[in-house]
Amino acid sequence: MGLIQAAIGALGGTLADQWKDFYTVPDGLAPTAALFAAVPRGQNAGRGSNTKGSDGVITNGSKIVVPEGYGLVLMQDGAITGFAAEAGAYEWNSEAGDSSSIFAGDGIVSPLIKNTWERFKFGGRPSAQQRAYFVTLKEIPNNRFGTQSEIYWDDAYMNAQVGAVTRGTYTLKIVDPLLFIKAFVPAAYLEPGKVFDFTDIDNDAASQLFNEVVGSLAPAFSMYTNDPSKGNRITKIQQDSVGFAQSLSAAVETNYAWSTGRGLQIVSTAIIAIEYDENTRELLKNVQRADALSGARGNSNLQASVAAGMQAAGENAGPGGMIGMGMAAGGIGIGGLQQPVPGVGANSAPAQAAPAAPAPAAAAPAADDPMAILTKAKQMLDAGLITQEDYDAAKAKALGL
Template structure:
């Protein structure tokens, strides 16, 4: 008793052309429409017109065409008597013994539908008059989210609490149509001519979903940025719409049980903008600097800095050339060598008065500091070249200077 499957995928085909009147989805529907009554239409190669039927009310012998991407739900006295998720042509007959009450297909997960069917199925024999509704099984786009002030979450990579204002969109999917209709859709949308649309600003149920998504953004961001599989990088969120959708869907499920209690899930997201607060922007700058000085790239940056220092010192002849860089009186220069400074040491000691007795022969003057050994210095410079701290050009310039070339 119930639905008889006449043909699968027969819409627009010969069978549909032969039916002069039937029920199907209304024309001109918005792509965000989720639930609406079946409407009578005439086919017969475009020449027929169904004027006998009433919106959403079928009787024995009524023919119904289910398009791709939609499911058919039949109800009596608020109870579900039939469900078809396969596109095709159906006929309703409450007396037929070979009819079925439920069909699964078109990507619907059978265990979900079966569980809801057993929970809400009609008790008894359905009557000859039923109400017919179509429910969207495809993704419903253009559901928006956004925050008016900063939301905050703990970030594992930055090791701090971060904050941002964000906005974007997500797509909804009705994963369990039976549960969705029975547990979430308000009764007024089960009247003829009503359309349940998630983007309708006058739809209080849709507004509730919006508020729950906004309330789940902070835990969703935290869940994403603290997941090692995502690289713990906050900046990857805008590049990973599917990954963030999974985090947001998990957050709304954890907080509000969208899937288990309402038959809904978030399929995809698109983050339009994230505006970090001042402290977070400063943290991100510090992370970028740290990244620039870590690993192989950090070694390259350090070598470039050292080479630039040698080049600047070589151009500053008044400061003693390349070997005067970083040296001062009493401090160590390159390789820890002491650079003697005139006027410092024994020669600067005050003169003592000569004794009354005859003075011994004057001691020879203290020898001048020995000239710097160019071989030792070139050896040191070669070691720095091999370590990658200076370039070949820096080494050749120093060698020419030491050798007077």
Template sequence: MGLIQAAKGAIGGMLADQWLDFFTVPGGLPPTAALFAAVPQGTNAGRGSNTKGSSNIITNGSRIVVPEGYGLLLMQDGAITAFVAEAGAYEWRSDDLQSQSIFSGGGLFDALIRQSWERFKFGGQPGAQQAAFFVSMKELPDNRFGTQSEIYWDDGYLNAQVGALTRGSYTLQIVDPIRFVKSFVPASYLQPGQVFDFTDMDNAAASQLFNEVVSSLAPAFSLYTNDPGKGNRITRIQQDSIGFAQSLSDAVERAYRWQSDRGLVIVKTAIVSIEYDANTRELLKTVQRADALAGARGNSNLQASVAAGMQAAGENAGPGGIMGMGIAAGSMGGLAGLQQPVAPAPAVAPAAAATPAADDPIARLTRAKQMLDAGLITQADYDAVKAKALGL
């Protein structure tokens, strides 16, 4: 009372010649099609038991071919009577005690599908007439998302609330076809000629998923940027399609239970653009400057900056330029041998130069780093100056 596996993995060629009457996936489907009715292929030619050839309606003796990447659902009066997730050829028999109702395929889908089968399986004896539908079990591409206004989240790396506009796309996979059909697909799509497509904006169920993804973007960004394993960097999201997809999938699962209630998961993402708001852009610039002055990279940058300043002083100060460099080097403790007596500079010059430098956090940090290297201040003093200069 169900399906008999006639030839596992045998999908075309000789099998098609032997079974001139069989049902399979319709041709010309878009790659985003998720659910659709089976269609008869070929003619009966007097060989099979199904002489009516009704669209997607199989009867005792009908043959069905299941291609790779698709699952077969048989339904009667809204109830699922059989399911196949293994590619191959099958024959429907309502009078064979050896027939089965489920071929789960093992691997990724086995546990989920068997669990759902036990929950939703047909309670009575299947009749002699069944409606056949195929469900795509591949990654379904081109599911898009985008925000019309900024989304905001608390960012652990920047230690502030940040905002951005973003758009991109993701791939979707049906990991539990039984739960997907029973719990999510509208009845209007369980008809011959209908195609359930996630990218069809006239599909109200698909539009609901779009809205739920957009609502989950801020929590997804927060999950990603506050995860130490991801390096806490919002600038890495665009380079990590798998990592951000996991954060987005976790966010929609927490809020809307996609996998638990609908048998759906987000597999990969592609972020086309992220446009941060003005405050976030300023924060990123400040942190990048702080990174440039930190650790070994900071010492290298500082030395290059001081060397460039000395060169500029030597070129612009005339005959006294080298003596000016001696004083600068002596204050750092690194070039004390270059110190020489120097005529006092005009009183107005230092004041004019100090005014803009006092407002420049880079200048303040540079001076503080010079004093730290010269042993004039402690590391704690330098950290305090750095925090104040960067507004942290």
């Protein structure tokens, strides 16, 4: 008991005129600030009946304004005694019969807060003095991650282990403020003037989260690329900030219980860079070649390859191209067939035909050239000489899959 809801809505208008003294969030907060003490506002701060206003202690009659995107947490001797997630104005009175301890609202946070409240609620009767804190309920941006060396995971599509160095950012949300405060926030931050900031390099708790995210990147990549229902590939990750965030959130939940143990959740990600190792880059090239030879695009590429091969054969045949091959001296021949020469009788002894010069053989494709092997296999498949299974096996062997 203790909180009385005076008005619902944003700060301003009549409420600001009526309440010359009240508590709310401090000015100049960084967007990455997660938890901080309430501060007094108004002309009489520190000179009225609430003499403890300057150190975040409220007393009976204190007014508190909760802006949109924040939750109010009241504490006594380290125990949570009240909570309000509905934006609006409240008055603290531990003696009032119509006061309540919790205003969870109707948002997503409501069922979580109500369940947690039953676990952590204050067992005794709240005193007339309480400490007031605000916790951020909005997405908290600019949480960074990065790896100094390659991370590796098994990729189902490429049927191999792949590796990369990556860096980026993610947004974080406190989905259960009570659990977050009780289970994760160090006691040093539950003091006036202290701000729990996830990007503070001196915040050991925030540094721990960074390390846990980095430790979860490999399973998150594996989870994202190996989900058969999505058909995802590693080249799609940078374009799918929400999809990869779900995989990363699931990975940190599996490994470190962020949601169920700390009240935290990753909402979205922005991967700034992925640098694949040498073996992975080669695998990606082979996969791109295989994709180029599949479906309608593969038929177009095959036709282009055949046309290019015929052109090369013609160029290698010497003057006259392919038609000139097999020409004999004293006559015009195709394929080595001797034609009669005008003016020479049928009984005349035919001039001895010069032996046709053998056509230079086209350069044989390199035995280990995947494109040549796959082109030949596709021709055999289209001619009905091999089955689709034979072609798939040849493709896998040629690409090393």
